Amino acid sequence: MATVSEVLIAIFIVFGGVFGLVGSYGLLKLRETMQRLHGPTKATTLGIGCVLIASMLFFFLIKGNLSIHELLITLFLFLTAPITANFIAKTFIIRNLSKDTLPESRSDYGWSVYDDPPTLTEE
């Protein structure tokens, strides 16, 4: 006996699983390290997102109690994913690229990977 809500939840779970696998398969398929940064973003946003939506729908439609705290996980992952990607890119830059191959930073200070942050000077 497959009701509409069960079909909807199953579709979301299957989509989440497929996108999670696609995100991890990107680690295997892409050649360069900087390209591999693109793969797990799909697993983070679409994979986890679909799984959490399925979980919310399951507890709302089947169990009958509305739970919001799945959205906390989504919010936390959406907040931390850019920071993580930025740090991993910086790690790659400092280990594999030299300062000469980077373009100019077009400001008064150099790239934050190589130079110390500007300090406040008292006038």
Next chain:
Amino acid sequence: MITAALYFAFACFGLGLLICMWRLLVGPDSADRILALDTMVINVIALLVLYGILEGTAMYFEAALLVAMVGFVSTVAYCRFVLRGDIIE
């Protein structure tokens, strides 16, 4: 039907964990290894949430939230260590 979909998603995320493990072992640079660890954390969060649906309890969301926080902190700490040679300056 939900149970079959859950087992399919378990297989998908488990296979993703295996792929991340391969990248963790092979990965030519430490940036690849950090990225593989971060992706493993994401897969584990998904597995915890799916297991919560299978068991029908809301208890696993706290575990998933904790894993998300610890995963983020560990990724940043690993990157800081490679970048600056120190985590808290």
